Amino acid sequence: MKNIIELCKKAATAAGRKNIDEYEVFIASSIHNEIEVFNGNVENLSFANTKGIGFRVFKEKRMGYAYTSNVYGQELEKCLEKAIENSKITGADDYNFLPSAKDYNYPASDIDRSMLFSERIYKYSTADKINIAKHLESIAKKKDKRISGVSELIYNDNISEIAIINSNGFEDSYRTSSAFIYLGLISRSGQDTSTGDYFGYERCPQDIDIESIAENAAVRSVKLLGAKKIKSQSLDLLLDPFVSVQFLQVIAGITCADAVQKGKSLFAGKIGSKVFSKDFNIFDDGTLKSGMASKPFDAEGVPKGKTAVFEKGVLKSYLYNTYTARKDDTRSTGNASRSSYKTPPETGISNFYIEPSKITVEEIQSKITRGFYVMDIIGLHSGINPISGQISVGAKGIFIENGEKTFPVKEVTIATDILSFCSSLSEVADDLKFMPASGYVGSPSMLLNNITLSGI
Amino acid sequence: MIEKATAKKILNILLKNGGDFSEIYAQKRISNNLRLEDEKIENSSSGFEIGCGLRLISKESTFYAYVDSLEKDALLNAAKVLSAAVSEKIKGRAIDLNERSSRYKIKIESHPSDIKQQYKKSILDEINTSARNYSHHIIQVTANISDLEEEVFIANSKGFFANDSIIKVFAAVNVVAKKGSEIRTGYKSLAKTKGFEIFNNNKAEDLSAEASRIAVTMLDAIDAPAGIMPAVIGNAFGGVIFHEACGHGLEADAVIKDASVYKNKLGTKIASDIVTAVDDSTLPYHWGSYSYDGEGFPSKKNILIEEGILKGYLFDYKSSVKMGLEQTGNGRRQSYRDIPVPRMSNTYIDKGKGSRKDIIESVKKGVFAKEFAGGQVDPATGDFVFGISEGYMIKNGNICEPIKGATLIGNGPKILKKIEAIGTDLDFAPGFCGKAGQSVSNEVGQPTVLISSITVGGTKV
Numbered sequence: 001m002k003n004i005i006e007l008c009k010k011a012a013t014a015a016g017r018k019n020i021d022e023y024e025v026f027i028a029s030s031i032h033n034e035i036e037v038f039n040g041n042v043e044n045l046s047f048a049n050t051k052g053i054g055f056r057v058f059k060e061k062r063m064g065y066a067y068t069s070n071v072y073g074q075e076l077e078k079c080l081e082k083a084i085e086n087s088k089i090t091g092a093d094d095y096n097f098l099p100s101a102k103d104y105n106y107p108a109s110d111i112d113r114s115m116l117f118s119e120r121i122y123k124y125s126t127a128d129k130i131n132i133a134k135h136l137e138s139i140a141k142k143k144d145k146r147i148s149g150v151s152e153l154i155y156n157d158n159i160s161e162i163a164i165i166n167s168n169g170f171e172d173s174y175r176t177s178s179a180f181i182y183l184g185l186i187s188r189s190g191q192d193t194s195t196g197d198y199f200g201y202e203r204c205p206q207d208i209d210i211e212s213i214a215e216n217a218a219v220r221s222v223k224l225l226g227a228k229k230i231k232s233q234s235l236d237l238l239l240d241p242f243v244s245v246q247f248l249q250v251i252a253g254i255t256c257a258d259a260v261q262k263g264k265s266l267f268a269g270k271i272g273s274k275v276f277s278k279d280f281n282i283f284d285d286g287t288l289k290s291g292m293a294s295k296p297f298d299a300e301g302v303p304k305g306k307t308a309v310f311e312k313g314v315l316k317s318y319l320y321n322t323y324t325a326r327k328d329d330t331r332s333t334g335n336a337s338r339s340s341y342k343t344p345p346e347t348g349i350s351n352f353y354i355e356p357s358k359i360t361v362e363e364i365q366s367k368i369t370r371g372f373y374v375m376d377i378i379g380l381h382s383g384i385n386p387i388s389g390q391i392s393v394g395a396k397g398i399f400i401e402n403g404e405k406t407f408p409v410k411e412v413t414i415a416t417d418i419l420s421f422c423s424s425l426s427e428v429a430d431d432l433k434f435m436p437a438s439g440y441v442g443s444p445s446m447l448l449n450n451i452t453l454s455g456i
Numbered sequence: 457m458i459e460k461a462t463a464k465k466i467l468n469i470l471l472k473n474g475g476d477f478s479e480i481y482a483q484k485r486i487s488n489n490l491r492l493e494d495e496k497i498e499n500s501s502s503g504f505e506i507g508c509g510l511r512l513i514s515k516e517s518t519f520y521a522y523v524d525s526l527e528k529d530a531l532l533n534a535a536k537v538l539s540a541a542v543s544e545k546i547k548g549r550a551i552d553l554n555e556r557s558s559r560y561k562i563k564i565e566s567h568p569s570d571i572k573q574q575y576k577k578s579i580l581d582e583i584n585t586s587a588r589n590y591s592h593h594i595i596q597v598t599a600n601i602s603d604l605e606e607e608v609f610i611a612n613s614k615g616f617f618a619n620d621s622i623i624k625v626f627a628a629v630n631v632v633a634k635k636g637s638e639i640r641t642g643y644k645s646l647a648k649t650k651g652f653e654i655f656n657n658n659k660a661e662d663l664s665a666e667a668s669r670i671a672v673t674m675l676d677a678i679d680a681p682a683g684i685m686p687a688v689i690g691n692a693f694g695g696v697i698f699h700e701a702c703g704h705g706l707e708a709d710a711v712i713k714d715a716s717v718y719k720n721k722l723g724t725k726i727a728s729d730i731v732t733a734v735d736d737s738t739l740p741y742h743w744g745s746y747s748y749d750g751e752g753f754p755s756k757k758n759i760l761i762e763e764g765i766l767k768g769y770l771f772d773y774k775s776s777v778k779m780g781l782e783q784t785g786n787g788r789r790q791s792y793r794d795i796p797v798p799r800m801s802n803t804y805i806d807k808g809k810g811s812r813k814d815i816i817e818s819v820k821k822g823v824f825a826k827e828f829a830g831g832q833v834d835p836a837t838g839d840f841v842f843g844i845s846e847g848y849m850i851k852n853g854n855i856c857e858p859i860k861g862a863t864l865i866g867n868g869p870k871i872l873k874k875i876e877a878i879g880t881d882l883d884f885a886p887g888f889c890g891k892a893g894q895s896v897s898n899e900v901g902q903p904t905v906l907i908s909s910i911t912v913g914g915t916k917v
Contacts, residue, residue, distance in 0.1 A: 050524055065502070066504075068503070068504040086501060090500045195834055388639045390861035392843065394913070411866065
């Protein structure tokens with residue numbers, strides 16, 4: 001890494017003397033392992049040690065970008081040349097320049113960097129990883145005799161290092177580690193087939209609760225066997241955290257200032273308005289202790305912080321990177337993000353979550369006279385238009401009558417729109433659960449009143 | 457990119473501790489992306505990628521590694537490391553390499569490397585202007601043009617190698633229209649395995665006009681109905697339903713894992729008699745076409761369903777060996793970083809006999825789903841859902857009000873049997889398909905299709 005930083009600096013300094021006002025280099029390196037197990041065998045085992053860099057340059061308030069996976073030899077110069085060439089075609093914009101030194105230092109992020117990386121990941125050999133995956137497959141299959149097979153069992157881990165250097169004197173890097181296991185189970189009963197999945201995601205594989213993955217995937221699969229369609233109606237929805245997180249992710253996306261400023265967010269002009277009918281608090285916290293999206297600084301070097309996005313149901317703040325913050329005459333909230341070194345910084349969430357209550361999900365359920373406990377939704381990407389706000393997704397789960405779960409339901413849709421979703425959210429439970437979803441999104445179970453279900 | 461002798465050496469090193477198959481996939485890619493938003497070019501980005509993936513198969517197991525380099529020493533070293541994943545008594549051996557040829561021949565007129573940034577910018581400016589001129593309701597236009605040039609070298613221990621060069625151009629427009637508090641979007645894309653000649657004959661303006669028309673039309677949409685009714689599925693992108701609800705279940709890896717509803721169904725009737733469906737990676741210039749798949753196997757036309765009878769699955773090398781059936785040229789991968797898996801290319805329902813007009817006139821009360829935002833399917837159950845991005849009510853055989861926020865939900869095997877009429881207006885639409893964490897280019901296609909009954913998920917009970 002040090003070596004690459006030096007090479008990049010040399011290339012950028014040389015270019016800087018020629019024809020750029022400012023530059024930024026984003027360097028990502030990672031060691032990645034993935035194992036797929038099927039029927040007690042290793043189906044796939046892959047590993048890679050990979051690096052890439054992205055150059056962002058500014059010239060007369062125009063920005064250019066180029067990246068390369070080949071970080072040696074003449075390639076860096078070539079990549080930088082291309083970024084400079086690209087800057088000549090983009091539109092000039094007064095807000096287009098790097099964050100300055102005072103942006104890096106305020107407010108200084110006091111995040112404990114050791115929580116982002118677990119040294120124990122090195123103690124876990126490839127054989128250990130294969131064993132844990134095989135073990136999970138074997139215990140999951142024994143969970144219920146109706147389980148007929150595994151549709152997918154994937155283990156992967158990642159040790160990665162991110163470094164940013166820029167011409168304003170910023171130079172810093174951090175390391176993260178992560179391990180992820182995903183299990184999809186198929187169960188059958190008579191002619192009926194049902195699927196269910198679950199996952200574990202931690203800083204090191206030793207911390208993943210294998211038993212919980214097996215149990216949850218099994219329950220989510222077999223509980224829906226024998227599911228049937230029901231007639232179209234309006235009823236209360238109890239959303240499992242697995243589902244509520246997916247809706248919250250969509251809401252999170254349109255709190256980003258980029259969407260707001262471009263007329264692509266229903267939250268535009270709503271700062272200070274009560275969007276939720278109840279007093280919910282929603283935060284984006286890039287410093288959250290157990291947050292898998294926590295970082296010391298964002299994708300352009302600005303310290304991560306905690307932003308109250310909604311307070312008591314009122315929209316308080318959008319999420320900003322440096323560019324969008326300047327446009328709104330405010331400070332960056334440290335929400336510049338990049339999916340990889342292949343893209344320049346955009347605006348994105350970190351650990352985005354709704355604060356849980358002290359009520360249990362059982363208490364909430366007991367008060368429902370006629371409702372639908374939604375265990376899974378499909379078609380999220382095509383069924384939700386974050387710009388127009390329309391929501392219509394496929395759902396499966398269990399019908400609720402007089403506070404009791406009765407029979408499983410499938411092949412129905414639930415439809416509403418984002419603003420109605422917010423206003424019909426009447427309770428959240430105490431079971432906050434995080435999921436990786438273009439950031440790390442957390443939600444407890446949710447109760448929504450009067451939503452249209454479409455079936456027979 | 458890699459010399460034959462070096463390739464053979466690497467293939468043999470991979471097999472030095474045993475194994476049934478070894479492979480090299482080397483790739484160089486240059487890509488450019490120009491994006492317009494807020495009436496200006498907001499992002500101009502280029503990428504250089506170079507690397508090589510090495511694969512070793514031993515019985516059921518695949519071992520894979522890649523390096524971001526084509527340096528001989530880096531490859532030899534990676535091969536050595538990877539070979540240690542296997543420890544068998546008999547070592548494997550690569551056969552002498554012979555070049556595999558493809559019948560897919562196309563002519564590129566206007567290479568991306570010859571195109572000035574200024575020219576791309578002028579196309580995007582034109583898209584922006586024509587969309588904003590279409591209606592004063594249009595408040596935002598996002599448009600992008602991406603192009604890529606790629607060189608690929610693939611060789612395997614079965615004695616084949618292939619060299620390929622790939623050129624692709626993609627353009628998309630997304631417009632946002634607003635009237636009062638109603639906001640609607642319209643999207644259209646143009647993509648081919650072609651050079652910049654794809655923009656000839658005002659294609660960019662057509663793209664922009666179509667996206668604008670959808671967004672503005674949908675401003676007046678009424679709430680979609682909820683319940684079961686007949687649905688007419690529009691041609692071209694309507695084929696996404698077949699792609700998701702049936703196509704993925706015909707990919708052999710799903711069949712092998714017993715995660716497909718079409719397992720053990722070869723030769724049996726799975727759709728109504730009028731349905732013939734095809735996956736054809738040889739259609740000239742189509743977005744999902746190629747000379748060779750990601751394993752160096754030549755592209756091919758494969759009949760999936762013929763007059764309602766299931767004829768075949770889609771295979772990569774590994775699944776074809778496992779099922780003892782012929783490879784179909786569908787082993788695809790996103791890049792050298794990825795293991796190939798069975799994937800569709802250009803997948804479509806073939807022409808039928810009815811006219812679109814007759815099909816719509818035959819519906820008393822139902823919906824006309826013209827364009828979709830995409831969809832999702834669970835291959836193990838066949839359950840699917842599709843979001844309608846442009847849809848209308850049909851009343852007494854007439855197309856009436858546009859409807860908003862509707863989805864179609866159903867089950868693949870059941871819906872295939874409910875196809876009652878197929879038009880003659882076969883057309884295609886490009887897109888990207890995600891599977892196993894990899895995104896590849898696909899086309900979907902079909903004529904206008906009538907489904908006799910399906911659940912429409914709206915808000916109006």
